[in-house]
Amino acid sequence: MVRYSINDLEKLSGIKAHTIRMWEKRYNIIIPERTDTNIRYYNDCDLKKLLNISTLNRHGFKISNISRMDDREISERILEISGTRCDHEALINNLVVSMIEINERAFEHTLNTATLKLGFEKCVTHVLYPFLEKIGVLWLTGSINPAQEHFITNLIRQKLITAIEGLPNPASPDAKTFLLFLPEREMHELGLLFYNYLIKKNGFNVIYLGQSVPFDDLAEVVRIRHTDYLFTYFVAALKQKDIPEYLQRLSKAFPRKQIFITGIQVNGKKQPLPSNVTPVTDTETFKTILQKL
Numbered sequence: 001m002v003r004y005s006i007n008d009l010e011k012l013s014g015i016k017a018h019t020i021r022m023w024e025k026r027y028n029i030i031i032p033e034r035t036d037t038n039i040r041y042y043n044d045c046d047l048k049k050l051l052n053i054s055t056l057n058r059h060g061f062k063i064s065n066i067s068r069m070d071d072r073e074i075s076e077r078i079l080e081i082s083g084t085r086c087d088h089e090a091l092i093n094n095l096v097v098s099m100i101e102i103n104e105r106a107f108e109h110t111l112n113t114a115t116l117k118l119g120f121e122k123c124v125t126h127v128l129y130p131f132l133e134k135i136g137v138l139w140l141t142g143s144i145n146p147a148q149e150h151f152i153t154n155l156i157r158q159k160l161i162t163a164i165e166g167l168p169n170p171a172s173p174d175a176k177t178f179l180l181f182l183p184e185r186e187m188h189e190l191g192l193l194f195y196n197y198l199i200k201k202n203g204f205n206v207i208y209l210g211q212s213v214p215f216d217d218l219a220e221v222v223r224i225r226h227t228d229y230l231f232t233y234f235v236a237a238l239k240q241k242d243i244p245e246y247l248q249r250l251s252k253a254f255p256r257k258q259i260f261i262t263g264i265q266v267n268g269k270k271q272p273l274p275s276n277v278t279p280v281t282d283t284e285t286f287k288t289i290l291q292k293l
Contacts, residue, residue, distance in 0.1 A: 002145050004042040006032075012047065012096060012134055013054040014089065020050070027067035029053060044100045051093040052078050058089065092131045099135070099152040107155055120163055124194050125283055128156060132190065153190060160193040167200045176228040176293065181209040181218055183246060186237035191263060195231060198283060202290040212237075219253055229293075230254060234263035247277055260286070 010017045023029045030049055032040040042050075052074050056066050059081055066074070081090055091114045098106035114123040135149060178199050180192055189211050200206050207225060209218070221227075230250070238246060243265060250259055251274030262280040273279065280286045 002044060002148075004047055006040050006042070009042055009047060009050055013050050013093075015050065015054050015057075023053075023063055023067075027063060029063070029067055048097050048100060049074070051096055055081060055087070055090040055093055059087070088126050088130070091127045092134065095127070095131045095152070096134065099148050102148060102151050104151075104155065107152065111159065121198075121283075124160075128190075132156075156190055157193065160190065160197060164193070164197050164200060167197070170200075170203050170205055172203065175203055175205050177205040177207060177226060178229045178231050179207045179209065179218075179221065179225075179227040180231045181213040182211050182233055183237055184212050184214050186233070186235060187211050188235040189233075191235070192231075192233040194283070195233070195262070195280075195286065198287060199231070199290065202287070204290070204293075215249065215253075222254060222257075227257065229258050229260060231260045231262075234261065234265035236265070238265065240265060240269075244271055248274060250274075251276055260289075262286075 004012075006017045006020060009015070009020055013020075020030075024032065030042065030046040032042050032046070034040060049071070053063070053066055056074065056077055057063060061077070069077070078090070078094075081087060091110055094110040095107065098104075098110060111123070111128075114127045118126060132153075135152070180196055180199070182189055182192060192210070196206055196208055207221065207227060209221065222230075232250075234243060247259075247261065255276065257276065259274075259277045260280050261277060266279060267281055278289075280289070
């Protein structure tokens with residue numbers, strides 16, 4: 001069973017660590033175990049319970065009343081909230097719980113609920129992206145079981161691919177073409193898949209190369225197939241100091257192509273960019289860009 005620190009619980013639930021400690025002391029909502037050096041740690045059951053308590057508390061339930069509920073009553077109240085209100089945080093918490101339990105049925109129910117209430121694009125931007133950010137923090141700190149992380153990301157990947165396949169091909173014979181790829185050793189493709197969806201939905205052709213594309217192979221594809229734009233995503237493969245050099249290399253190899261870049265390693269970073277490299281800060285900004293191309 002995975003161990004969580006109190007800081008992990010704070011990051012996942014949004015409840016401050018000092019509040020969690022106060023609730024433990026006053027209401028015994030969760031009872032942590034302790035290491036030999038007397039440091040608190042929590043298990044999956046503690047995390048699930050706290051996520052549900054967080055949702056109820058945000059919807060007006062007093063902690064004193066929640067503390068008197070048993071697990072069945074808490075679950076019933078959560079289902080009522082999920083069925084009648086569009087609470088992004090509650091949906092995200094439900095996804096976290098389905099990941100912990102490795103529960104595909106619960107994941108499908110939560111994602112289908114979010115899609116029906118928000119539409120596919122807002123479901124991705126308002127629910128899935130924040131969820132993946134939460135998981136990413138714990139993944140980097142080693143607090144998430146790799147099997148749990150792979151389980152949930154593969155399910156999301158399947159949903160994105162299905163949505164892409166459901167889109168019609170561009171109606172215009174003159175539609176411009178995007179080449180989408182991840183740098184070599186970059187394996188985190190969920191963000192790139194969603195941009196694939198947005199690009200195709202807006203009437204462009206897409207050549208999708210996916211994960212870990214060697215630079216020489218990228219150049220060969222461009223030689224064989226006409227492309228108008230390149231699009232890539234930076235998550236974790238390159239060291240921060242190596243990204244400017246990689247972008248310069250891209251720019252020199254494809255000087256007549258407009259190159260779009262995004263991802264956690266480049267968003268918000270103040271660095272000089274080659275003239276044909278355009279940063280994409282978020283999906284809404286990119287949709288505006290697509291309308292002008």
